[in-house]
Each structure stands twice: as C-alpha cells, then as structure tokens.
Amino acid sequence: MIFNKIKFFLLNQVLPDRMLLVKGRSSSRSIYLTFDDGPCPGITPLLLETLQKHDVKGTFFVIGKNAERNPDILLDICNNGHSIGNHSYNHHRFSLQTLEEQKQELQKTNEIVKSITGASCNIFRAPQGRWNLRLLWSNALSKITSAHWSLDSLDYLKEPATLIVQRLREKPVKNGDILLFHDDNKVCIEVLDVLIPVWKSEGFEFKVL
Numbered sequence: 001m002i003f004n005k006i007k008f009f010l011l012n013q014v015l016p017d018r019m020l021l022v023k024g025r026s027s028s029r030s031i032y033l034t035f036d037d038g039p040c041p042g043i044t045p046l047l048l049e050t051l052q053k054h055d056v057k058g059t060f061f062v063i064g065k066n067a068e069r070n071p072d073i074l075l076d077i078c079n080n081g082h083s084i085g086n087h088s089y090n091h092h093r094f095s096l097q098t099l100e101e102q103k104q105e106l107q108k109t110n111e112i113v114k115s116i117t118g119a120s121c122n123i124f125r126a127p128q129g130r131w132n133l134r135l136l137w138s139n140a141l142s143k144i145t146s147a148h149w150s151l152d153s154l155d156y157l158k159e160p161a162t163l164i165v166q167r168l169r170e171k172p173v174k175n176g177d178i179l180l181f182h183d184d185n186k187v188c189i190e191v192l193d194v195l196i197p198v199w200k201s202e203g204f205e206f207k208v209l
C-alpha cells in the first residue's frame with residue numbers, strides 16, 4: 001500500500017497532466033466534482049437533481065455494465081451538461097489484469113457510452129485508482145487522459161453525511177482540487193447539498209474534466 005502510494009506520487013511528479021491528471025491547473029478559483037461507480041437507479045437521478053438545484057456540473061466516471069443497464073440515466077447525465085468518463089466495464093481490480101484485458105475493459109465501456117450518448121469518452125479513471133506506467137502510456141497513445149483525484153471524500157466508508165461534511169470543512173478544498181465521490185451511495189447527495197453553497201460562498205467555480 002505504501003509502495004503503491006510512493007509509486008503513484010513519483011508518477012504524478014514526473015508525468016505530464018495529459019498522461020496522469022491529479023489536479024486541475026485552472027488559473028481561476030475552481031474545483032472539480034467527480035462521481036465514480038454509477039449510474040445507479042435511485043441514486044444518480046437524485047444526485048442530478050441536487051446538482052441542477054445548485055446549478056453546478058460534475059464528471060461521472062461510469063462503470064460500463066452499469067451504463068449498459070441504465071442507458072436512460074446515462075443519457076440524463078449527458079443531457080444535463082455533465083462530463084462522462086470511463087471507469088472500466090466490470091470494475092475488476094486492474095492490478096490483477098493484463099494490459100490487453102485492461103484495454104478491452106476501456107474499449108467496451110467507450111463503445112457503450114458512444115452508442116447511448118453519441119459521444120466518445122476521452123478520460124478514464126482506473127478502478128480503485130490503481131495505475132501502472134504501461135496502462136498510462138497505452139491510454140496516452142489512444143489520446144485518453146488518465147484522471148486520478150486530489151481529495152478523497154472517503155464517502156465509500158458509509159459514514160454519516162455530517163462527519164464527511166465536517167472532515168471536508170476541516171481540510172478545506174484548494175484551487176484545482178479534483179474531488180472523489182461515489183454515486184452508488186446516497187450520502188454524497190446530502191454532503192453536496194450542504195457543501196456546494198459553502199464552496200460557492202468561498203468563490204469556487206465548478207468545472208468538469
């Protein structure tokens with residue numbers, strides 16, 4: 001785990017953003033909301049309503065098999081002006097797969113997204129954020145940006161929303177932060193309903209990857 005963190009830190013220092021994006025470089029005060037693991041019935045549509053209520057856009061890293069089962073929700077994400085990224089087809093642990101298997105996961109999801117929305121995905125996030133140099137290089141050759149995050153909400157721990165809000169207030173967002181949430185779990189909706197107005201009042205704009 002520590003080895004992985006060190007390796008990731010080094011990759012991030014050495015590689016250009018178009019190969020591994022960890023933080024936005026916008027000169028304006030902006031942050032990027034990202035949502036992994038959907039689209040999920042009963043959750044993603046409510047999240048879309050909340051984002052619309054606050055008039056902000058985000059980036060949805062969708063799992064191919066979920067997109068395939070929920071084409072209407074995927075289309076709603078797209079039609080609401082959000083950005084769609086690829087998060088593999090099966091969400092298997094990428095470190096246990098060959099590069100060929102990883103590429104097939106990407107390609108299958110890209111084909112599904114394109115067949116439903118008409119648009120290609122040019123941004124990818126590996127399941128559990130597990131990267132290796134061969135995958136990053138292969139993506140770069142295919143003009144796909146590999147996108148990590150700079151601030152993890154830890155919403156997958158399924159803690160109460162108040163605790164997540166408190167943690168994100170104690171460790172405030174910074175310009176360019178890419179925030180990680182998951183839309184297979186309703187807690188992000190409650191958290192963002194509280195925090196989006198706070199971040200807006202602090203002057204942050206919300207951008208998509």
Ligand SMILES: [Zn+2]
Nearest residue numbers: 036037127128
């Ligand atoms: Zn995931």
